[in-house]
Every structure is written in structure tokens, then in C-alpha cells.
Amino acid sequence: MKNLIKELVESFGPTGFESEVTNKIADLVRDKVDECYVDTLGNLIAHKKGNGKKIMFSAHADEIGVVVIHIDENGFLRFSSVGGLNPLTMLGNRVRFANGTIGVIGKEKGELKDLSIEKMYIDIGATSKDEAQKLVSVGDFGIFHREFADLGKRIVAKSMDDRIGCAVLIEAINKLEKSDHDLYFVFSTQEEVGLRGARTAAYHIDPDLGIAIDVTLTGDTPKAPRMDVSLGKGAAIKVKDSAIITHPKVKDLLVRLATQHNIPYQLEILESGGTDAGAIHLTKAGVPSGTISVPCRYVHSPSEMVDMDDVQNCVDLVVAVCQDPLSEF
Amino acid sequence: MLLKRLSEACGGPGQEDEVRNLIRDEVTPLVDEISTDALGNLITLRRGNQEGPRVMIAAHMDEVALMIMAIESSGLLKFNPIGGIDPRVLVAKTVVIGKNRVPGVIGSKPIHLQRPEEREKAISINEMFIDIGVSIKSEAEKLVKIGDLAYFSTKFAEIGNDKFKGKAFDDRVGCSLLIDLLHDRYDFPLYGVFTVQEEVGLRGAGVAAHRIQPDIALVLEGTTASDVPETPEHKHATSVGKGPCITIMDSSVIPDPRLVATLLQIASENEIPVQIRRNTAGGTDAGKIQSSRSGVRVATISIPCRYIHSPVAVMSKADYDNALKLVKAFLHCVEKGEI
Numbered sequence: 001m002k003n004l005i006k007e008l009v010e011s012f013g014p015t016g017f018e019s020e021v022t023n024k025i026a027d028l029v030r031d032k033v034d035e036c037y038v039d040t041l042g043n044l045i046a047h048k049k050g051n052g053k054k055i056m057f058s059a060h061a062d063e064i065g066v067v068v069i070h071i072d073e074n075g076f077l078r079f080s081s082v083g084g085l086n087p088l089t090m091l092g093n094r095v096r097f098a099n100g101t102i103g104v105i106g107k108e109k110g111e112l113k114d115l116s117i118e119k120m121y122i123d124i125g126a127t128s129k130d131e132a133q134k135l136v137s138v139g140d141f142g143i144f145h146r147e148f149a150d151l152g153k154r155i156v157a158k159s160m161d162d163r164i165g166c167a168v169l170i171e172a173i174n175k176l177e178k179s180d181h182d183l184y185f186v187f188s189t190q191e192e193v194g195l196r197g198a199r200t201a202a203y204h205i206d207p208d209l210g211i212a213i214d215v216t217l218t219g220d221t222p223k224a225p226r227m228d229v230s231l232g233k234g235a236a237i238k239v240k241d242s243a244i245i246t247h248p249k250v251k252d253l254l255v256r257l258a259t260q261h262n263i264p265y266q267l268e269i270l271e272s273g274g275t276d277a278g279a280i281h282l283t284k285a286g287v288p289s290g291t292i293s294v295p296c297r298y299v300h301s302p303s304e305m306v307d308m309d310d311v312q313n314c315v316d317l318v319v320a321v322c323q324d325p326l327s328e329f
Numbered sequence: 330m331l332l333k334r335l336s337e338a339c340g341g342p343g344q345e346d347e348v349r350n351l352i353r354d355e356v357t358p359l360v361d362e363i364s365t366d367a368l369g370n371l372i373t374l375r376r377g378n379q380e381g382p383r384v385m386i387a388a389h390m391d392e393v394a395l396m397i398m399a400i401e402s403s404g405l406l407k408f409n410p411i412g413g414i415d416p417r418v419l420v421a422k423t424v425v426i427g428k429n430r431v432p433g434v435i436g437s438k439p440i441h442l443q444r445p446e447e448r449e450k451a452i453s454i455n456e457m458f459i460d461i462g463v464s465i466k467s468e469a470e471k472l473v474k475i476g477d478l479a480y481f482s483t484k485f486a487e488i489g490n491d492k493f494k495g496k497a498f499d500d501r502v503g504c505s506l507l508i509d510l511l512h513d514r515y516d517f518p519l520y521g522v523f524t525v526q527e528e529v530g531l532r533g534a535g536v537a538a539h540r541i542q543p544d545i546a547l548v549l550e551g552t553t554a555s556d557v558p559e560t561p562e563h564k565h566a567t568s569v570g571k572g573p574c575i576t577i578m579d580s581s582v583i584p585d586p587r588l589v590a591t592l593l594q595i596a597s598e599n600e601i602p603v604q605i606r607r608n609t610a611g612g613t614d615a616g617k618i619q620s621s622r623s624g625v626r627v628a629t630i631s632i633p634c635r636y637i638h639s640p641v642a643v644m645s646k647a648d649y650d651n652a653l654k655l656v657k658a659f660l661h662c663v664e665k666g667e668i
Contacts, residue, residue, distance in 0.1 A: 016583035040624035067578050069607040070563035078563035080609035082578065118564070139577035139589075139605045190583060200624030 001171055001311070002155060004028075006148040008163035012098055014065030014141040015082050015192045018042055021061040025166060025187050032173050033185070043201040044187040046173065052181035053326050056207035056287075057172075057318065058198045058276040059165030059214065060191030063158065064300055065143040066095055066122070068136055075126030077103065077136060080117065083192030087115045089301045095122055096145035101135045103142070146302040153308055154231065160304035162191065164294050164311060165213035172318040179322040188276055195243065198276035202283040209250065209329055210280035210289035211321065213314065215296035215304065216241075216268050227271070229295050231305070234264030235313040236293035241270035243278025249328055250290030257320040263313050268293050288329065292317050331355070332505040332649075333485040336495035339425065341394030341478040342411050342529045345369055347428070348390040352504060352523050359511045360521065370537040371523040377516040384663060385520040385543035385625075386510060386656070387534055387614045388503030388550070389527030392496070393638050394478040395419075397426065397459070400470060404463040406433070408479060409454065412528030417451040418639040424459060427477035433461040481640035491570070491646045498634045498642045500527065502649065503549035506632075509653055516664045524614055531581065534614030538621035545588070545663065546627045547656065548615040551644070552606060554633035565607065567633035570645040572602030573652035576629040578609045581616025585626040591668055592628060595658045601651050606631065630656060 013021035022044035030036045033046040044061065064083035071077055090105045097103075103122035107115060122142070126132035144158040157163075169185050176183075184205050189197035191214075202210060216236050219227030229236050237254045238246050258265035270293075281289035292314050297305040340348035349371050357363055362374040371390070393412030400406055406426075410416070422435045437457045440448065459479055463469045485495035504523055511521045520541050524533035538546065556568040567574045575592050576584055596603040606629075615627040632652055634642040662668050 016578065017586060040626055041619070043624075067609060069605075069609065070565075072563065080578070082583075082609075137605075138607060193578075193583065196620055197624075199620050200622065204623035 001167065002150055004170060005155065005164065005167045008167055009148050009157035009159050012096065012143055013061055013063050013159070014143050015062040015190050017098065017141050018061040018189045021163070022187055025061070025170060028170055029173050029185070039201060039204060041197045041200050042189040043197045045201060046185040048179070048183040050180050050182045053208045053329050054182040054184070054205065055209045055211065055321065056184045056186060056202060056205050056280060057169055058186040058188050058201065058210070058212045058280065059169050060162045060189070060197065060276060061166060061187045062189055062192055063143055063161065064192050065141050068138050068140045071129055071132050071136070071138060073129050075124070075128050075132035077122040077124065077132065079122055082141060084300055085117065086300065087117055087120060088112065090120060091115070093302055094145040095142040097136055097140050097142045099135070102145055144302040154305055155308060156303050156305040158302045158304065160296055160306050161215045161299050164215060164296070164306050168213050168294065168311060168314045168318060171315045172322070175315065175319050176322055181322060181326065183322055191276055195274060195276055195279035199279040199283070202280040202287065206284060207280070207287055209326070210277055210287045211250070212275040212277035212280065212291040213318065214275040214291060214293055215299055215306070216270050216293035217273070217299055218295045218297055221297060229266055229268050231295050231297060232307040232309055234266050235310060235317045236266050236268035236295055238268045238270065238291035238293055241274050242272055243274025244281055244289060246290040247281065247288035250288050253328065254290060254292065254317065257324060258317055261316060261320050263316045263320065265313070265317070331508060332493065332502065333495070335501035335505050336485040336497050339480040340390050340392060341480065342391040342526045344478050345390040345525050349523065352390065352508065355508050356511050356521065366537060366540065368533050368536055369525040370533045372537060372541070373511065373521040375511060375514055375519045375521070377514065377518050379516045381517060382544035382663060383518050383520065383542065384660070385522055385538065385541050385546040385618065386507055387522045387524050387537070387546065387548050387618065388507045389500045389524045389533065389614060390504060391525055391528050392499065392501070393528050394480055395424065397473055397475055397477045397479065399475065400466050400473065401458070402466050404461070404465050404469040406459040406461065406469065406473060408459055411478065413638055415639065416454045419457060420452055422640050423482045424479040425482045426459070426461065426473050426479045431461055431472045432482065433459040433479065436460045483641045492643055493646060494641055494643050496641055498632070498644050499551035499637050502551045502632045502634070502644060506549045506649070506652055506656065510656060513657065515660055527614055531612060531614050531617040535617035535621055538618040538625060542622060543625055545668065546615070546618045546625050548613050548618065548627065548629045550613050550629060550631035551634045551637060552631035553608070553611065553637045554635045557635065567604060567606055569633045569635055569643065570647055571604050573648055573655055574604050574606040574631045574633060576606045576631065579611050579613065580609065581612030582619050582627060582629065584615060584628040588626055588628040588668070591662065592630070592655065592659060595662060596655055599654065599658050601655050601658070603655065
């Protein structure tokens, strides 16, 4: 599974430009589902037909990034953030554009505590505006440039948020033996700017049950903010975040299945943040929805860390949902 | 001149009647169907010979305004901005209030009476009031009601060479463009939608798109230009006179990359100057249209306006003409099935 994750996290897929990622995923899952298509907003929808409940799983294909808004006379790029970026995390890091151009993020003079994106620039090694414009245009989107690292039980990479969710769904599709349900695996777009892809996909699918697979924060690092989720302690079953209060039936279902199948789990309350479930549950007349989260350290940095046991537990929980009669829905 | 009449018409969020009536009179002879929906969006249709693609072009009718919140015993009016207005631009401006255009002046404590430390700070909304020239509450109540909207009394004019000044270019410039576009007929159904309540959260456009179910949507807007001294070039966002702006990302939308690429290509092929909007703040109706139902391919084209969301803005006639050319060329491409 690590090879799959490496392939996904090293792909280029800033919000709005996810096709490299969704194309790769389509190639991996096409033969295992009944239909596989891309919708208007670019969501990849893999559908495994069945006569039971209509379930929408959603993991987002996009990653946070930057967009070039200006190129100055000396060839430096000014940029805006795409999704939530912390200026301190960006400093000294590298970005990569679709054509492979690499740039370094630098800053104007000034105190670090006053640092904002507006005071930062990207240096692509160009010596003039003309030279820069041959490589990058205003309006181009870029991503963090960082390779996958295998630390053993734990792995670290950029865009673990949410390629790890994509990997969980792909692996679940692979492991799935038999399900009576009508399963939609959505690899959604534009989550990082407001859950936009999942919203229109859910409208199209009109599911009976919605489950997002995404990363969540942890409280297990030195002097971390208070949060009762740790790396390696199991799949996190979301109770609440800023976009959703998990439907009690969905939370109870996930807890029941985890218990029944001996899947380690932890309950998660995320004080700030949201997942595709936030968009899905408000679709049409409402959809009971929840989130299975992969605990992740250093979210929205180029070095997001997850634990392989947690990942495996999330896969098992997704498979358990698919194979359960779901009589309560 | 159409843009002059649109600019001088008054219509804040939720109270777009005057603007809607003006537009309805203007477009009724041009379109095959015209209706007003529950939220007040004016929805027009020019049919084509073909059933599709269904193209929606939207421009919002509402402008930022000031809502009368209270009438003091002195007859002075307290107010709150509706939509984003910088309080610092308000003092000493003349306004008109409500349907009857009751004239008023935005007043505050005069400089003579301000303490030294007060002079260092911008006057806040709470310290301002509108003076309609009456001396007691009962007289004011005969002229103005709580909930009435006050508008800047700015007159439209052509200034310099090639520039217009006026209020509410955001988004009467879009309305004007859309009316101009409705003079032409295409092979496909063209929905011209004049939306409401954009300035308070893109509220009209979403329900209109839900009704129309477009395949492709364009949003025509007035956008911010900060190509002025003291603003470094990378913060200009857009420049007046350098062509209509194409949005690549704002807080409401990342437009369909294929539509953006097509627009840029059309501009280059037809030698129409365009600029990428070099800022990602702000939102437009495109956000709500894109997320309607199963999703809609959208793009936003906007006219740069200096001093937007203030009593007066400045825009370029050439930008207007080029926007019109660009959208027409785009619609011809749609007609030829190239999009």
C-alpha cells in the first residue's frame, strides 16, 4: 500500500486542477467498478452497483497550493494561497508548477511574527520578467514540492491531506469482496476551498448515507493543543467539526462496526476544520453523514505524517460499512 | 446612455425594484421570455434554434447601500452599511434615501470639536448620522422609514479621455453589458439573468441557476482596481484600461479551467486585450452558480473599477467595449460547438 500512497502523494493536484490525480486513480479502480466517470467539477466517481443502500464515500483529490498573481521585473513571483496556508510553514519551502518548474519561497525583510503571504514571493531562479514568463504565467497553480518518506510504521509526505483518504478508498475497493449496496466512491475536487466538489457530486448521487474519508489533527505532540486523538491509536470516528455534527446513526454505526470487527478506533472532536461530509449532509433534503478520519500530524505542511496501522484500520472500517446490512438506514 | 441610467438608478440588496424596472423596460422587446422569481431575480430568455447548450449570463442588480436603522429625537438618522463599504469614505457625502429620494448629508462631529486623539483616527459608523434637514423625529418619520436604504447621489459623467465616473458600477456595468448582449440572437438558448442580493452573500444567483440548469455560465462584474500610487504593482489586482479581467480564483470560485483557457485563446486570436485578475479575494455570483445542482461550468469576466464600493468609481470605456467583444466572440464559439 505504501507504493500506492507514494504514487498519490507525489502527484500534482492543487485545488481546481486535480486531473493528474483523478486520472491515476481512474486507471487503478476502473476494472474493479461498474462505471467510472468525471463530472462537471472534475470529481471522479467510481460506481459499484448494488440494490441496497446508496452510499457515497468521498475523499478529496485536491491539495493546498499557491497561485501566481504577479511577476515582477526581476522575475520574482507573488502569489496567493489556495486553501489554508501558514506563512511560517511556507518559508524556505519549495513549490512545483504543472510543467515541473521549481521555486523557493522567500520573504521581504521584517519580523517573522508579522509575516504574511503578501510579504512573500517565489524565486524560480529567473533573472528577469521575460525569463520567468517562459516558465510560469500569472494564474498558474503550484503545490508544495516534497518527496514521500517511509519512516517504517509511519510515513510522511505533502498532500497526505487527503491522498491518504484516496488511498484508503482505493484499497477498500480492492479488498471489497461482496456488498449488496449501491456504492459510490467519489474522489472529490476543491475541498480545500470550501467542500465544493463533494457538494455537486452529492446532489448528483443523492445518497442515503454519506461518509467522508479525510485526515484529522492530533493532540499527541509536545505541548500540542488539547485534542484527544493520537497517531497509531486507530481510525478516528468524527463526532463533530466546524462543518458537521455527525449524524448519531452514522456515528453509532461506525462505532458498532469497529467494535464488531475489532478495529481500533478513537472518537474525534475537531474544533476547527471540516470535511466533505459537511457538504454532503446538507444536500437536497439532507443526508445522514459522517467522517472516518486518518489521524495526521503537521496537517497543511509539506510534511504530513500518518501511521500505517491507522490507515489500515480506516480501510477495514470502510469495507465493514460496505459489507454490513445497514438495517438502521 | 444606458450605463448612465443604470449607474444613477438606485437599488440596494433586497430593494432592487427601480433597477429591475429599468432593465425590464429595456430588455422586454429583446427577449422571448421574461419573469421575476421569488427572490426578485429578473430572468430573461432569448431562444435559439437548438435546445442546447443552455448558457446563462448573470450580472447583479444590487449595489452597496446604507440602511436606516434608527431615527433620533433630533431627526438625525443612524445607519449601517449593507454590503462592504469602507466607513472612512462616508463622511460629508450626499445621499438620497428610499423610493422618494429624500436628500440627505452624512454628518459627524466637526473637526473643531474633535479632541486631538480623535483626529488621529477614522470616524466610525457609530459616530456618523444622516442629516435630512429636519429638526425633530416626527418630521423625519414623514420622510423616511426604518429599513429604507440610502444611496450615494453621485452623477454619472464621462471624464478625461475614455473614462466614466459614477456610482454602482459594481455591478451596473455588468447589467449594461448583459443588456447589450441580449440584442443578439444565438443558436442556443441564452438566459440573461439580473440577480439580486449579491452584495450580501450571492443570494440571488444560486436559486436562479437552480431553476435554469445551465450548461455554461458567465458572470459579468465590476471588480476592484488598485493601480494607483502607494500600491505596489503586485497588489494592483487589476488595471483600468488594460482590458476586461478574467478570474482564475477568488474566495467564491475557481472557474472552469477550460473556459478560462478558451477565453484567453479567444482574446489572443481576436486581439482583444485582457488581464488575469491578480487577486484572489472577493466573491461573485459564479460561486453559487458553479455549485448549483450537479455543478455548472462557470467563468467570470469583470471590468476594472477604481474606488469600487465607494460613492464614486472610475472605469474605462475601452474595457467595456473589449468585454463586449470578448463575450460575443465567446458566444460565437459556443454556437460553433467549440466549447
